[in-house]
Amino acid sequence: MKNILPPSTSVSIVLGVVIALGVLWGLPPKPASTQSAAFQEVAVPVQTRLQGMETGPVSYAQAVQEAAPAVVNIYTTKIIEEQVHPILNDPFFRQWFGYHSEPRRQQRLQSSLGSGVIVSHEGYILTNHHVIQDADEIRVALRDGRETFAHIVGVDPDTDLAVLKVDLQRLPVIRISASDQIQVGDVVLAIGNPFGVGQTVTQGIISATGRNSLGINTFEDFIQTDAAINPGNSGGALINAYGELVGINTAIFSRSGGSQGIGFAVPSNLARRTMSDIIRYGYVVRGWLGIEVQDMNAHLWRLFKIPPQEGGILVTAIVPEGPAHQAGLLPGDILLQLNGQNIENARELMNLIAGTAPTTQVKLKVLRNQAYYQAQAQIAERPHSPQEVQLHPEKQ
Template sequence: MPARSPIGRQALNLTDLSLVKKILNYLAWPVACGLLAALAILLTQPSLRQLIPTPTTAANTQTAPHSYADAVSRAAPAVVNIFTQRKVPKQRHPLIDDPLFRHFFNNANVPQQERLQSSLGSGVIMNREGYVLTNHHVINGADQIVVLLSDGREAQAKLIGTDPDTDLAVLKINLDNLHAIAIGDPANARVGDVVLAIGNPFGVGQTVTQGIISAVGRYGLGINTFENYLQTDAAINPGNSGGALVDAKGNLIGINTAILDKTGFSVGISFAVPIDMALRTLKDIAEHGHVVRGWIGVEAQRISPQLARNLGVSADLGVIVTGVYKDSPAHKAGIKAGDIITHMNGVALGDGGRGVQVIEQSRPGDTITLRIQRGLQAAEVQLTMTAQPTA
């Protein structure tokens, strides 16, 4: 059988192409009409458009910035390094006070020598008037306080006042063109929010670390009298104390205060005083030189499991009064040792932490309602808080 020539194969291909063109021409109008009809239906029926999946792009899936440089540049100029010095007596040699040694070596009048002890921390410029917030433990006992700004300027700081119960202190510096930090809202802080810690760890210079808010409203840690901490896993080390905890936009939400670790180094559990609490402290100290809080005049403690069994009550019922100050608001209201305070202003106290927060936010003259359990009897009493007597 003779082989088919190349010319025959070409003719066959041309015939096939002609057939395909005829089919496409035949289908073109029906397909176009169908697409137009579908488009018209989608435009007139918005509910049907919800059934069409939206393509996923990088623009609509990105939820966090690739960099927090803008937040840092906004907040960092307001964070300062704090250096303190205090004079401490040198330890005397034990033979100095030995009578025989003094007789032979004529050291009867050896003066007590002193040495300088230095420490470091951080602080935050709160306004253009030069008020700086830091921690009480950073400047406690200091004879000299020097503040170093991020632009290289430094100034002697004046101690305006401290509040050991919240571990906060207020300083003042006299410099021009100060950069005050923007204030955020810690009440809206959520677990999982990104935060940045800015301070001077180990004296190496201003450093920024990043983490998230791990918990809010932490109390009962035994760090301070009044506790309502923001917990974060941002690295905070010695020297960070008094520095800024800011949100992802550079707004101040807390003053870094403590870490929970026996070694003294960060392991991802750190605490900051919420800035709303710190601002109340700043305002009181600036106006009065000390913090003004309401006082009811009782000493109380948590109900231990053993005490709860002895009393036949729940351990989280409230706090038990262990003492009442004479002529205090509680004394005048008839509260006695052994009473259990279960509620304060209608809020169940539980282990007492909530009651401490109520006291921290109170002012002399505020009226407070306490629900008391005495034996099997329960009653409510109202009292007007006063200022705590000075020692």
């Protein structure tokens, strides 16, 4: 039997429900602790994700304390001879201007500044070649206040690196990290002496790696960073968040002469290999194949009737009796691979060959007259002209 409420009771119930809904609608939301289990389950993963993002340190002071003592200021001086006006070479005009004999060339001192990094307790310092190029005197100032003369162990203009040596005790030494472990987005700090104001630290990230074809050096494999690098920073340290050296600051891209967020550093791996060769041999030992090459382009692909996906580079000249000549290569060959690695451009090939030890046997994949063949060559040592540059304190 159905239980039917009287009409008056039904109206009262409906009014009560409407009033209750109105009261609930106006109340503030419950605190998080009283929310339902479903809402709490959604909130937990969001909090965990935000906490996981807070991985960067609040300060890089520890990294700077580790590395900065090993970064030095470098002051160079060279003697510049003023050119005598050609008209004074004539005895008549010399007398006219009051010169009774051939005028002596005036000399003046030109000073410049840069930075360097102490990399061993024996006093070896890495810097840029352009920092000390043609210098008659080199002074090094440490962060602890000590100053001394330095002499040049050797230079490598092809990578714009130089190795100096100082004779001091208890030298601070920077730790060197493998630059092939860095990644785009890693935090880096640049330490140097910009504009001679004193040691300065700037912070940024690694913007790119493996930058080349910039026309700065013969061999390029730059780290690009947006850490501010200015004149005077050259030769200074680019370090990671742990205070380890990952690069030697070398150049900036700028239309104004100041930092515009595009700086370049020589990777520590390349700098370390260069330094080791300079200390051991006085110059850098590099591989050499004895060829001149040119990048392929659309016109050459059509001319040789090969698809662009083949890649490769065109051999334009062969050095007589060089490794490539002895291996049977000819001008007009298209070099596709070196030891199974595809060759995309001439600079890539040059870096591969230069990094190969002399006497190493390499396999070459070559395309000639639309036919493929394999050649084997023995890498030779790249010709060099070692520079006799020894500046000793007692001779300055």
